[in-house]
Amino acid sequence: MLEHYLTAFSTIFLPQNLLALCLGGLWGLMAGALPGISTSMGVVLLTPFTYSMSPLTAFTILVSAYCGGITGGSITSILFGIPGEPSSVPTVIEGHSLAKQGRAAYALWVFLLCSIGGGLFSVFVMMAATPLIANFALQFGPPEYFGLTMLGLSVVSGLSGGSVLKGLISCLFGIFLATIGTDGITGVERFTFGTTILLGGISFITAMVGLLAVSEILIEAEEPFQQYKGSVDYKGMRGEMPRVSEFKRHWLILTKSPIIGTVIGALPGAGATIAAFLAYGEAARSSKNPEKFGHGAVDGLMAAECANNASTGGSMTILLSLGIPGSNTTAMLIAAFMIHGLQPGPLLLGQRPDIVYGIFVAMLMANLFLLGLTIIGIRLFLQLNRLPYSVFSVAIMILCVVGAFGLSNNMDDIYLMFLFGLIGYYMRKYSFPIAPAVLGLVLGNLAELSLRRTLLLSLGDPLILISRPISAILLAASIFSILYPLFKRPKALKSV
Amino acid sequence: MKRVRILFLCVGLIGLWIVGSWNIASAEYPERAIEIIVPFGVGGGSDTAARAVAEGLKPLLKVPLVITNMPGGAATKGMLHVAQQPADGYTILAVTTSHLIDAVQPKTRAHILRDFDPIMRIQWDTTTVFISAESKFETLKDLLEYGKKNPRLLKFGGTSPGGWAEIQTVAFFKKLGVEVTFVPFAAGAETKAAILGGHIHGACEELAETLPLVKAGKLRAVAVIMEKRHPALPDVPCTAELGVDYTHGLMRAWAVRKGTPPDRIKYLHDVIKKALDAPVYKKFVQDNHLYARPGYLSPEDTRRYWEDEVRFFTGVLKELGYVK
Numbered sequence: 001m002l003e004h005y006l007t008a009f010s011t012i013f014l015p016q017n018l019l020a021l022c023l024g025g026l027w028g029l030m031a032g033a034l035p036g037i038s039t040s041m042g043v044v045l046l047t048p049f050t051y052s053m054s055p056l057t058a059f060t061i062l063v064s065a066y067c068g069g070i071t072g073g074s075i076t077s078i079l080f081g082i083p084g085e086p087s088s089v090p091t092v093i094e095g096h097s098l099a100k101q102g103r104a105a106y107a108l109w110v111f112l113l114c115s116i117g118g119g120l121f122s123v124f125v126m127m128a129a130t131p132l133i134a135n136f137a138l139q140f141g142p143p144e145y146f147g148l149t150m151l152g153l154s155v156v157s158g159l160s161g162g163s164v165l166k167g168l169i170s171c172l173f174g175i176f177l178a179t180i181g182t183d184g185i186t187g188v189e190r191f192t193f194g195t196t197i198l199l200g201g202i203s204f205i206t207a208m209v210g211l212l213a214v215s216e217i218l219i220e221a222e223e224p225f226q227q228y229k230g231s232v233d234y235k236g237m238r239g240e241m242p243r244v245s246e247f248k249r250h251w252l253i254l255t256k257s258p259i260i261g262t263v264i265g266a267l268p269g270a271g272a273t274i275a276a277f278l279a280y281g282e283a284a285r286s287s288k289n290p291e292k293f294g295h296g297a298v299d300g301l302m303a304a305e306c307a308n309n310a311s312t313g314g315s316m317t318i319l320l321s322l323g324i325p326g327s328n329t330t331a332m333l334i335a336a337f338m339i340h341g342l343q344p345g346p347l348l349l350g351q352r353p354d355i356v357y358g359i360f361v362a363m364l365m366a367n368l369f370l371l372g373l374t375i376i377g378i379r380l381f382l383q384l385n386r387l388p389y390s391v392f393s394v395a396i397m398i399l400c401v402v403g404a405f406g407l408s409n410n411m412d413d414i415y416l417m418f419l420f421g422l423i424g425y426y427m428r429k430y431s432f433p434i435a436p437a438v439l440g441l442v443l444g445n446l447a448e449l450s451l452r453r454t455l456l457l458s459l460g461d462p463l464i465l466i467s468r469p470i471s472a473i474l475l476a477a478s479i480f481s482i483l484y485p486l487f488k489r490p491k492a493l494k495s496v
Numbered sequence: 497m498k499r500v501r502i503l504f505l506c507v508g509l510i511g512l513w514i515v516g517s518w519n520i521a522s523a524e525y526p527e528r529a530i531e532i533i534v535p536f537g538v539g540g541g542s543d544t545a546a547r548a549v550a551e552g553l554k555p556l557l558k559v560p561l562v563i564t565n566m567p568g569g570a571a572t573k574g575m576l577h578v579a580q581q582p583a584d585g586y587t588i589l590a591v592t593t594s595h596l597i598d599a600v601q602p603k604t605r606a607h608i609l610r611d612f613d614p615i616m617r618i619q620w621d622t623t624t625v626f627i628s629a630e631s632k633f634e635t636l637k638d639l640l641e642y643g644k645k646n647p648r649l650l651k652f653g654g655t656s657p658g659g660w661a662e663i664q665t666v667a668f669f670k671k672l673g674v675e676v677t678f679v680p681f682a683a684g685a686e687t688k689a690a691i692l693g694g695h696i697h698g699a700c701e702e703l704a705e706t707l708p709l710v711k712a713g714k715l716r717a718v719a720v721i722m723e724k725r726h727p728a729l730p731d732v733p734c735t736a737e738l739g740v741d742y743t744h745g746l747m748r749a750w751a752v753r754k755g756t757p758p759d760r761i762k763y764l765h766d767v768i769k770k771a772l773d774a775p776v777y778k779k780f781v782q783d784n785h786l787y788a789r790p791g792y793l794s795p796e797d798t799r800r801y802w803e804d805e806v807r808f809f810t811g812v813l814k815e816l817g818y819v820k
Contacts, residue, residue, distance in 0.1 A: 040538050041538055044538050048547075048551065051776075137689070138689060138692050138693035139693060140689075140693065141690055141693055141694075141695030141696075142679075142690070142695060181569075182569060182570055183657070184657060184680060184682065185657055185680050186657055186658060187570060187656070187657040187658025187659060187662075187680075188658070189603065196569065196572075196573060196576055196604055199568055199569030199572065199573055199603065199604070200567065200568020200569045200573055201568075267689075268683065268685040268686045268689050318689075322688075322689075322692065322709070322714070323708050323709060323712075324685045324688050324689055324692075325685050326685070328537070328538065331540075331683075331685070332538065335544045338783045338784075339779075339783075341783070343708040343711075344708070345708040345709060345711075345712050345714075346709075346712040346713075346714060347708070347711065347712045408565065408566045408567055408568060408573070409564050409565070409566055410566060410573070410577070449680075449682070453679050453680070453681070456651070456677055456679045457651060457677075457679060457695065457696065459648065459649075459677075
């Protein structure tokens with residue numbers, strides 16, 4: 001094994017591979033940062049250029065673009081408040097709040113260090129325990145997925161800020177949105193009113209961009225020509241370097257979150273989004289000052305970013321060991337494997353160890369490379385903070401429209417996005433938290449489908465949910481997570 | 497005098513403009529980018545197939561070729577979009593068997609037989625019936641015995657509820673006298689994870705998607721749904737051998753909106769047919785084991801094949817009680 005790593009390291013330092021790391025990372029960062037191009041689209045567009053490269057160089061550039069895309073998405077989230085992927089919603093909520101308080105550079109530092117740390121952690125886990133994690137992930141059938149989604153939804157009280165009731169209403173609204181479209185079990189249309197706009201359901205991106213980004217522009221537009229809040233007290237990268245003590249203080253979150261990310265990232269169909277929300281919710285639950293969540297809580301940002309990036313390693317784990325893609329982007333990587341005459345799966349490690357270990361090392365190096373690339377790139381992005389909001393908001397709106405259109409090249413999504421912008425505007429006006437709605441939308445569909453799949457498997461017997469150990473543990477954990485604040489609150493009241 | 501001159505000049509210019517634009521109007525097709533609408537997401541089977549053909553096609557065309565993914569509504573959203581574009585041969589729809597199933601009871605105003613003209617059928621894939629390698633069943637016969645004794649207890653997964661995977665699975669087992677429970681998943685990856693984890697018994701999926709795991713000894717193929725054995729799985733019996741008259745497979749074709757000038761369809765047909773001989777595409781066929789049955793059908797044969805399939809699916813869906 002060691003000799004494989006040595007060979008892999010010596011090949012990665014060949015000039016063409018270093019160039020591939022650099023170019024792939026840059027391309028990924030760009031694709032991730034522009035809302036119109038998703039990470040998977042970035043990898044797709046890059047793939048034809050790799051036909052003529054040697055396999056290892058090709059995978060170096062693709063894997064580097066994959067990692068870059070995930071990192072780049074968070075830059076847009078923090079600076080502009082536009083989530084590029086569902087998994088960056090917690091980052092938008094906490095990171096963008098920080099940016100609005102003029103602490104964009106600080107938020108970017110935290111995000112950068114945490115996401116690179118989470119990414120590196122998952123790469124090490126992937127190197128050490130690929131078969132172990134893959135086998136654990138296989139234990140997850142429909143009942144376990146249901147337990148997982150329930151655990152995810154149970155964090156809603158942590159996301160609600162002031163009023164738990166409003167949080168619940170918002171979450172149920174999100175779950176309702178998730179029922180729109182073609183039903184995943186019978187293929188029947190629901191709530192489409194005979195139109196084609198809603199036939200494919202409401203895509204996460206459209207709803208998220210509308211609810212979070214467009215609504216914010218509408219709110220800000222109420223006070224015309226105001227200076228962008230971010231440019232007040234604007235500080236550069238150097239002045240905002242987080243201190244080591246801050247990371248020390250949150251050591252528990254910084255160990256929990258990457259583990260959550262790696263394990264859940266390995267589950268096909270769940271992946272980065274649930275990982276980010278679970279870690280974020282867990283941080284909110286265990287935080288000493290939960291009232292800060294939603295208004296720029298650093299620990300929330302840390303948790304979400306660690307988990308989000310750690311999911312890349314988890315998802316590569318199951319791809320390399322079983323040939324099953326854990327996410328859209330890794331599905332695209334399979335196509336790239338096949339172009340080079342390779343078949344990802346259990347046999348690959350034995351047949352082409354040079355490729356597998358090469359990919360491990362490439363991911364490791366890509367994460368380190370991105371650290372440097374992003375620090376240089378962020379300086380440029382930060383200059384945007386000096387723009388007056390009247391200009392800045394127009395640019396954001398354009399990015400939103402492009403992002404919504406780019407999803408399926410359809411005007412429908414733009415109309416829906418503006419509709420959600422209005423809904424989000426009124427939600428903000430009446431102080432309904434938006435995060436629970438997004439959580440409901442993202443998890444509602446998976447929760448419903450996995451429950452119905454479970455009942456199909458058991459021929460209608462719900463006992464299957466508690467007769468299987470993992471599912472029982474997950475459901476118990478979610479009940480605990482819902483009840484916990486009830487027991488915690490009286491203490492807090494006493495101290496007041 | 498001056499005015500007359502200006503008048504002449506104007507008339508001359510207008511004349512030139514008319515002649516010029518007349519020339520442009522009769523300029524050779526294609527003169528601008530051709531767009532291929534893939535009604536599925538990036539990275540899926542239909543998407544990679546379309547991209548492989550496009551790679552072979554690009555060097556043969558003087559104009560750019562653009563692939564646009566328009567997923568949604570079980571592939572009907574993209575179909576509707578193409579049906580609303582002008583019938584000028586600049587928008588191509590990547591058709592799959594899903595559209596033929598949709599034609600039985602259309603979800604949108606678009607109808608594949610009524611609104612489209614096929615350019616050609618490109619691929620005709622093979623379905624394998626597979627189970628986990630750790631399954632207690634060894635052969636298709638074991639599965640059937642169990643299934644006949646325990647109706648609905650045999651659980652098979654797959655994507656596209658009410659679409660290709662479900663109809664193929666349910667209709668195939670129905671033909672063998674077994675009632676299976678179909679458990680829909682969102683993606684092929686999830687189906688396979690559920691089989692490997694022992695949560696469902698098996699699935700019926702296209703061969704190339706399962707072959708790696710079959711070769712690795714994680715999955716066991718018990719039959720290929722075809723009239724002969726598949727060269728990639730020479731030890732696995734085909735349905736014809738097992739005495740089953742069921743050989744349907746997933747089809748992929750390209751089509752344009754009905755009313756497109758025949759010379760443009762012919763141009764597209766000829767150039768795409770040439771692209772199918774390009775090394776890039778040939779390699780794709782090899783990698784995806786699409787060589788077992790001839791994929792190509794001429795436009796007329798494709799239409800006839802489509803009509804037969806729609807008739808077949810109408811019967812199946814009625815028999816299964818999915819439509820009245």
